[in-house]
Amino acid sequence: MPPEKAQDRPVPKAADVMDGLMQPRPLTIAHILERVERLYAHKSVVTAGAERLTYAEVAGHTRRLATVLDALGVPVGARVGTFASNTRRHLEVYLGVPATKRVLHSINIRLPAEHLEYIVEHAEDDVVFVDRGLLPRIWPIAGRLPLVRYWVVLPDGSDAEIPADSRILDYDELISAADPFAGSFEDTFVLADENLASGLCYTSGTTGPPKGVLYSHRSTVLHCLGTLAAGLIGLCESDVVLPIVPMFHANAWGLPYGAMMAGASLVLPGASADPVHLLTLMEAERVTVAGAVPTVWTSLVPGLRAHDLSATRFLLGGGSAVPPALSERYRAAIGVPITHSWGMTEVSPVGVIGGTRTQHRDADADEQVAVRAAQGQPLPLVNVRIADVETGRELPRDGVAVGELQVAGPWVAGGYYRVDAAGSFTGDGWLRTGDLATIDADGYLRLVDRVKDLIKSGGEWISSVELEAALASHPDVVEVAVIARPDPRWMERPVAYVVLRDGSAATADELLSHITPMVAKWWLPDEFFFMVSLPKTGTGKLSKVALRDAARIT
Structure with a gap:
């Protein structure tokens, strides 16, 4: 008998669709x-170097x-x-x-x-x-x-x-x-x-x-597995993981749960964020993976070369954009850049991880720096898109179009606890993040700014994130924040708040000269305020709200 042809086989009916025969065991902590x-x-859990x-x-x-x-x-x-x-x-x-x-x-x-x-x-x-x-x-x-x-x-x-x-x-x-x-x-x-x-x-x-x-x-376990994904964070049994990010900050970005799932040892810093304390822990415990917000990574820079961090393979930065200059300082000092991530409390929080991929192996040094400056690609099971802020229309993934970042996935919030926040979600259930971004053909996400932090000057937009990154590339700049100040002619103009390294005599003119080749002339800040420190939020991020309040800017 000749073999049955595909076109002769009966078309399956809806009733013939079958469930799998896998055990329905729940995903639980x-x-x-x-x-x-x-x-x-x-395996060990070390607290502040004092308890094991x-x-x-x-x-x-x-x-x-x-x-x-x-x-x-x-x-x-x-x-x-x-x-x-x-x-x-x-x-x-x-x-x-x-x-x-x-x-x-x-x-x-x-x-x-x-x-x-x-x-x-x-x-x-x-x-x-x-x-x-x-x-x-x-x-x-x-x-x-x-x-x-x-x-x-x-x-x-x-x-x-x-x-x-x-x-x-x-x-x-x-x-x-x-x-x-x-x-x-x-x-x-x-x-x-x-x-x-x-x-x-x-x-x-x-x-x-x-x-x-x-x-x-379910969402926590799936997010945990996402942190184990090879080629991204890739937590594994041989790792020694240091969550510098507080455990109250979206479960320390899932690092404690991920480390335990993988069987990695944990090093917990205790209550101190002192740079010497953290660097000493990293050296003594041979930490391989650590995560912190950019302000913490900035505070560690002066002591990098005084400690043996040769065990380090992966440094995770998040909470706010990691200035490319900061990441490159780590790469120069210890051979490991700070890898960008993007996420938020509503995303458990990790949704996107940066770094170079195989297609970048032959790229020159400048191109690789540019790739590392992006927030990166979404973790498996996470979907991202950008949409026109006014119309909601999805925009192309061409690396040029700028729209509001929207995200969906099994560890992305679908609502808030005892709060009606329908405006935070699209009609088809995607979370509206409030971030403006581009997405390129390789799926790389690049943050442009927060919607509320964009500066509109003379009808054109200025990205505070890009302006901050340019200023942060000056070797004497430790921290920087750019906000908008009302202007009677241009509607808004950028002003910069800067913290310089100890002993620096850098001036506003010097900083302007430094960034002039990097940004459009009309992006240049109208004024600089030099400060001893910048205000922080409860999670260690720069607080632009506090700067606006202090300057009576609304």
Whole structure:
């Protein structure tokens, strides 16, 4: 009999479409705990260079924390706040809270009192875990937070006074007195819904009240796997990972969860961001991967050559644009540039990773610098596009068209916690980021500016990001921020706020001469303000809002 021809076969009916026969096991953070406990028990977690525990010990404490939460009567689904630095105890809460079906709410420790009060009240936190050294920062508002039943103090070496109050408990005492949870966290979650909430982070609130982004177990695990993707961040078992970015900043960009999933050792810096402390940790622990905002990377530059950072293979920068000059200073000093990333709290937060790819191997040095200056390509499962701000029409990926960046994916927020923010999303469900960008034919994203930070002068747009990058390339410039100042003739004109390196005598004229070949003449700032330091947001980014307020610019 001749073989059946394709055209003779019956067309499958809709009813013939089949489901796969794979096990419907949910993606949960409990699996991360189970994995690190079983496979990488011998690997280490170092805090501030002063404490070294194994993952087996961390998992043991986490099992005890599970029974502590039960004993305290914390309901399933309740929000559990953390007001803490990057430490081993905070890591245990990172694991124990979501692994027992509660919701981890990491709170920005640098927020003003009014924002702290709003966030804790809005989240309806049931219990708050707080570093002893940070207790004096938050305790003054405790009386205005009646929903918080307990404040659990995390010992951190501080001798800060602890008020006499029955609601204040000691973490180490609770853990040492508790029986460990005896079951399998993974088995506990076999029938659980992977879409259960696992974590809650609030945006910085620069354009209104902070908004809560509610992560799920599924989104967190998928984001975690994204950080393991080879050729991007590519966390692996042989890595030693240092999350300098705070654990309250969108789960430290997923680095703690990603490191544990991969089996990498963790180095946590504690409460100090002192450059010598951080560089000493990187040298002593042979750190291979570290992540921080550009202001932190800038602070480390003077000490780079005084420390052996030869183990370093990957430095991640995010939170705001990394000036190309800063990245190249690291490449010159230690052979590793700072790799750009782009993301936001609503994107869990990593959506795009930079760096060169195989098509750039034969590019000359200047072309490679230009590629490294881009934010990069989206992680697997993340989709990005740009759209006309006024019409919403999708714009071409030609590296020229500039539009609002929109993003979609399984770890991208589809709404905000207890807030109606329909204008933040498109009709087809994409997140509107408020960033202006280009996307080229290779899918490389390049940020142009925030919509609110663009400067419109004489009917033409000026990118504060590009102007800042040009100024930052001057060897004496440590930090720079460019904002718009109202102008009766041109509508707006750029002004620059600059921090120079110690001992520099650079003048405004010298900086103008430096950037004149790099930008259009009408982009040149009308005025320079030289400052000792620039104001920062709670996550360490430059605060243009504070600069505008100080200059009475609205």
